[in-house]
Amino acid sequence: xxxxxxxxxxxxxxxxxxxxxRCKPISGHDYLFWYRQxxxxxxxxxxxxNNNVPIDDSGMPEDRxxxxxxxxxxxxxxxxxxxxRDSAVYFCASSLLRGGTDTQYFGPGTRLTVL
Amino acid sequence: AQSxxxxxxxxxxxEGNPLTVKxxxxxxxxxxxxxxxxxxxxxxxFLLKYITGDNLxxxxxxxxxxxxxxxxxxxxxxxxxxxxxxxxxFCAVRADSSYKLIFGSGTRLxxxx
Numbered sequence: 001x002x003x004x005x006x007x008x009x010x011x012x013x014x015x016x017x018x019x020x021x022r023c024k025p026i027s028g029h030d031y032l033f034w035y036r037q038x039x040x041x042x043x044x045x046x047x048x049x050n051n052n053v054p055i056d057d058s059g060m061p062e063d064r065x066x067x068x069x070x071x072x073x074x075x076x077x078x079x080x081x082x083x084x085r086d087s088a089v090y091f092c093a094s095s096l097l098r099g100g101t102d103t104q105y106f107g108p109g110t111r112l113t114v115l
Numbered sequence: 116a117q118s119x120x121x122x123x124x125x126x127x128x129x130e131g132n133p134l135t136v137k138x139x140x141x142x143x144x145x146x147x148x149x150x151x152x153x154x155x156x157x158x159x160x161f162l163l164k165y166i167t168g169d170n171l172x173x174x175x176x177x178x179x180x181x182x183x184x185x186x187x188x189x190x191x192x193x194x195x196x197x198x199x200x201x202x203x204x205f206c207a208v209r210a211d212s213s214y215k216l217i218f219g220s221g222t223r224l225x226x227x228x
Contacts, residue, residue: 004158031214043159043205043218056215091158097214101147101166104216106158 002026004107006092012113018080021110024073025094033104034067034077035091043091049075082114117142119208121219128196128226136191136222138206148189149207149216150180159205165189176200196226 005024013019025032033048047057052069060067064083069075079086089109095102118141128134140146147166151159163174170182180191191204206219 033216042220045215045217048214050214093159095214100211101164102214103149103161103164105161106151108158 004092004094004105006090006107006110008110009108010111010113012115013082014115015083016081017114018078019082019086019112019114021077021090021092021112023075023077023092023107025075025092026096026105027073029094029096029105030072031095031097031102031104032069032075033093033095034075035093035106037089037091037109038087046077079112082112084114087112087114117208117210117213117215117217119206119217119219121204121206121222123222124220125223125225128224130198130226130228131195134193134196134200134224134226136204136206136224138189138191138219139187140189140206140208141187142208142210143212145211146189147209147211148180148182150174150178150189150191151205151207151218153203153205153221155202162191162204196224198226198228200224201226 007022034046037043046059047067049069067077089111091109093104093106095104120139149164150162153159163172165172165182173179203221205221207216209216
């Protein structure tokens with residue numbers, strides 16, 4: 001299996017621009033998670049989906065952030081407009097609920113720099 | 116509320132010596148506990164998990180962890196450290212009623228030759 005795929009791996013943009021991060025989960029997984037990692041705040045859950053439906057978006061920092069999952073094999077995280085404080089590594093993870101439990105598998109991450 | 120504490124920012128150990136990375140947790144209900152490792156510029160890799168059953172859990176790369184309910188701890192251990200084990204280690208917990216993982220702040224393990 002190819003694992004969780006994220007693109008781009010690196011993104012450098014200017015403040016005010018729209019940024020779209022992409023994720024392809026492991027085939028057959030029914031949960032998808034978006035995380036953000038910074039030195040100051042560590043690893044934070046932003047939002048997660050079950051069977052393409054957003055379940056909990058309480059971690060999304062503000063309205064500038066939005067996430068979609070149009071089908072089981074693709075999800076996007078969009079920031080519009082971007083700000084320097086959004087600079088971080090964004091991870092996507094997926095899991096399969098089996099026997100009442102699951103293990104999350106992470107992608108390689110997208111390193112976002114907003115100038 | 117769920118929380119995880121990793122009290123050590125960094126653990127230093129000599130190659131060949133045993134290592135322990137500490138983790139304590141707080142959760143309502145039964146805990147599901149996980150350890151992940153992160154190498155530089157990489158995503159998190161799953162090492163092991165505790166759901167139920169035997170308190171000693173064995174995982175990848177020779178790592179194991181011991182669940183201690185009375186001390187609410189889930190320390191990561193390895194009998195003999197390798198230089199290649201040097202990385203950032205994260206403990207995570209979720210309650211059995213939720214699929215949200217709460218991560219600790221991470222512990223950097225440095226194994227010197």
